[in-house]
Amino acid sequence: MLACNDLTVAYGEIVALQGVTLEVGRDETVALIGANGAGKTTLLQAISGLNPVRSGEIVFEGASLAQLGSDHRVALGISQAPEGRRIFPGLTVEENLSLATVNWRRWRQSIADDLARAFDLFPRLKERRRQLGWSLSGGEQQMLAIGRALMARPRLLLLDEPSLGLAPRLAEEVYERVRQIADSGLTILVVEQNTVLALSVADRAYVLETGRIVLQGTADDLKQNTRVREAYLGR
Amino acid sequence: MTDLIQLLINGLAIGSVYALAAIGFVIVYSATGVVNFAAGQFVMFGTFAGVAMLLNAQLPWPVGYGAALLAMALFGALFFVVLYLPLRASPVVTIIIGTVAIGITMQNAALLAFGSWPFRLPSPVESVNLTIAGATISGHAVAVVIVTALMVALLWLLFFRTSLGIGMRAVAQDIKAARLMGLKVNRLLALSWILAALLAGIAGLMLGPMWFADTSMGDPIALKAFAATIIGGFGSLPGAIVGGLFVGLSEVLGASYVSSAYKDLISFGIMILFLLVRPQGVFGERIQDRG
Structure with missing residues (x-):
């Protein structure tokens, strides 16, 4: 469904991604793990069209x-x-x-079904529907971010560090929902520092280090991989 | 008492013009971060668009007003394409200096086209005078207040009840996230310039009959609109309205009860007082909160 071929992205002189090749198949959940500054966000922004690509293609x-x-x-x-x-x-x-529906919504078309689906997934958002964004807690904001991304009726969902800054229990709750979305048949590419959580939902994963893919494999294989265990799982 | 009613209406009328100019200023500032130093010249262009359509071309009122506003909307789009688009990757200060340059160009272009002799722009309701509690009130002043109230209501509907307006607010709040949501960001930015030009056009058409149409009228308007946004709160739409009305009222009341020589001193004095005591204005965020 999505393929990055030999992708290089640079900010001026600084090369953030170098020759990255990865693939996400239909209905797959793929995780991209790596430390802070490895280039994970850069890759997602390149896929979304926020970063210009220096060479290679998406x-x-x-x-x-x-x-x-x-x-x-x-x-x-x-x-x-x-x-x-x-x-x-x-x-x-x-x-x-509602903002995220602009790409498909026609004049006066109802978004009620999509809203109901988002509220089913995240009931807390329904209670807070009239509140302003800034007044939400971190967990609620993350749920809103995911719900908002779903309102666009995506075929590929990109998630960038959904566990960032959340208490462990909340992070797990968010990943619970991510699994639910994956089970519903949506293709997901999730970027994450929290390797345990990322590998718990992913079918396959890539490990990114300083702008290069250094490892890839099925989630189960990577959980057993010594290098991953030492560097990212801390055991 | 009758004097006071008259003064209040006149103050509200001129304040409405300042408010509309200030709203246009705030819309552009919140969407793009650009402080538009040509905002006063936008209003002057609005007045002279009226001069061109109503006095020079002798068009009937509805057609003339429509044509003047259409010209202003096109001008707003042109401003976006000529100034903002080429400079959008540059530091915002560069764009701000660009607005200064275009403002000077606008004033001199108007001087070249219309000459330095002032015009008197008529008002469709200038023969109408109302009597309220013994006070004679100009129909134009009342019309200005009504039109402004209507514009504010329409703006509220736009920003809070249409997906277009919600998109404009989103772009103003987080342009990167707006891109990720699939919004056509450039179109929405262009729309904010067009809207600012339209509001300035309406302000200019209403101001023409109150002042003389003079090509140097832009600067005092810009200063008053700027004072209005400082008092109301920089970047706040309700603040621009309240600030505009406040500046208009203080100017008219000050001129009458203190001295007309001091009327600017009073409104700018209040602005300076706000800068010293409450720099975020009545409704404003603290300015340092914006990155």
């Missing part, structure tokens, strides 16, 4: 994304819950959610 459903702006990529079905959640602070929960 292919979605067989077509290159090179010429497409971020709005077209969302319309193709690539939706992202970004790092740090980036909830619109001055918009209500419902406005945050």
